[in-house]
Amino acid sequence: MASVSIRNVRKSYGPVEIIKGVSIDIRDGEFVILVGPSGCGKSTLLRMIAGLEEISGGTIAIDDRVVNDMPPKDRDIAMVFQNYALYPHMTIADNMSFALRLKNTAKSEIAAKVERAAGILGLGPLLDRFPRQLSGGQRQRVAMGRAIVRDPKVFLFDEPLSNLDAKLRVQMRTEIKEMHQRLKTTTVYVTHDQIEAMTMADKIVVMHDGIIEQVGAPLDLYDNPANMFVAGFIGSPAMNFIPGSIGGDGFTTEDGSRLPLGGRVPAASDGRPAVYGVRPEHFRLADEGLAAEVVVVEPTGSETQMVLRPLGSKAGQAGAGREDRKRELTWVLRERTGARPGEVVRIAPDPARAHLFNPDTGLRL
Numbered sequence: 001m002a003s004v005s006i007r008n009v010r011k012s013y014g015p016v017e018i019i020k021g022v023s024i025d026i027r028d029g030e031f032v033i034l035v036g037p038s039g040c041g042k043s044t045l046l047r048m049i050a051g052l053e054e055i056s057g058g059t060i061a062i063d064d065r066v067v068n069d070m071p072p073k074d075r076d077i078a079m080v081f082q083n084y085a086l087y088p089h090m091t092i093a094d095n096m097s098f099a100l101r102l103k104n105t106a107k108s109e110i111a112a113k114v115e116r117a118a119g120i121l122g123l124g125p126l127l128d129r130f131p132r133q134l135s136g137g138q139r140q141r142v143a144m145g146r147a148i149v150r151d152p153k154v155f156l157f158d159e160p161l162s163n164l165d166a167k168l169r170v171q172m173r174t175e176i177k178e179m180h181q182r183l184k185t186t187t188v189y190v191t192h193d194q195i196e197a198m199t200m201a202d203k204i205v206v207m208h209d210g211i212i213e214q215v216g217a218p219l220d221l222y223d224n225p226a227n228m229f230v231a232g233f234i235g236s237p238a239m240n241f242i243p244g245s246i247g248g249d250g251f252t253t254e255d256g257s258r259l260p261l262g263g264r265v266p267a268a269s270d271g272r273p274a275v276y277g278v279r280p281e282h283f284r285l286a287d288e289g290l291a292a293e294v295v296v297v298e299p300t301g302s303e304t305q306m307v308l309r310p311l312g313s314k315a316g317q318a319g320a321g322r323e324d325r326k327r328e329l330t331w332v333l334r335e336r337t338g339a340r341p342g343e344v345v346r347i348a349p350d351p352a353r354a355h356l357f358n359p360d361t362g363l364r365l
């Protein structure tokens with residue numbers, strides 16, 4: 001096991017800077033997830049930790065030892081990729097033990113390690129099969145088994161569940177988390193899926209365009225997003241953003257509707273433009289609330305998601321266009337509802353759970 005320290009790391013391809021000065025402290029045994037939209041530099045950063053990609057600036061240290069110039073094989077790291085990368089002509093047992101055989105590990109030790117990993121992952125009965133005789137989920141487990149038998153200081157995962165169907169993804173999420181609780185190996189896991197990040201991580205690093213937007217525990221990011229990017233990226237369905245201004249003891253939307261701030265008005269902010277952020281589950285029915293027309297009702301059984309178009313806005317008029325769509329609100333409720341498209345409901349946000357953002361910088365006020 002090991003700690004990993006990433007200090008002001010940069011990466012350029014030619015004149016284009018892809019990673020623009022990133023610092024992350026990863027504690028011994030921690031499960032850290034790098035999450036962000038496709039192309040933001042997650043894989044590049046992970047590959048630099050693994051030594052598969054040169055570092056243009058800054059330092060990466062494993063257990064206080066700078067590894068910038070250390071070849072991958074000396075870093076004592078095991079990486080699991082999205083496409084499994086199993087050898088098709090080798091049995092599962094041989095795939096799992098390949099790295100150990102390369103190092104001339106004793107046969108008895110190899111057998112013990114493969115057996116232990118197979119036990120952890122439920123692969124025991126499959127050891128004599130070939131990869132083509134396994135399902136996608138089983139292959140992914142073999143790829144993890146291959147990493148486990150090496151007993152590395154650090155596990156690196158790059159979108160390992162992306163090729164699996166939705167149900168299997170949920171199951172594998174649990175298995176990887178269980179595996180980590182058992183082995184306690186320091187893990188850096190890359191995904192574009194914020195649900196994966198929220199459910200699995202001890203610590204989430206939200207990346208965007210080669211920089212870090214925020215680092216924190218999952219619920220900390222959810223409850224206290226530092227800016228509109230994190231607020232909109234973490235949570236599904238996404239947070240509603242309502243433009244307007246702060247005035248008196250409340251917030252006035254661009255349509256002239258009033259929203260409560262619960263006494264949390266920033267100082268000297270009268271008339272100041274702001275964006276009111278409220279999560280879909282933080283609306284409730286209220287007689288004095290915002291009037292909105294029900295556009296779509298989507299029941300999932302456990303909850304209902306509703307798309308609403310605030311009245312009084314241009315969006316309420318016939319022939320609402322793409323621009324007006326942006327003003328639509330999402331409401332999620334646990335109770336069953338008889339609401340139908342076309343009906344008007346009145347909803348109010350919980351001011352204690354609402355956020356205000358600076359519309360220019362995106363930062364939370």
Ligand code: ADP
Pocket residue numbers: 013018036037038039040041042043044045
């Ligand atoms: P992510 O994993 O977050 O989707 P990547 O780290 O794969 O993103 O890529 C980040 C950016 O770096 C992308 O814009 C990608 O096009 C660019 N990139 C990745 N590898 C190379 C390369 N070898 N040469 C030039 N650009 C690259």
Ligand code: MG
Pocket residue numbers: 042043044
């Ligand atoms: Mg990637």
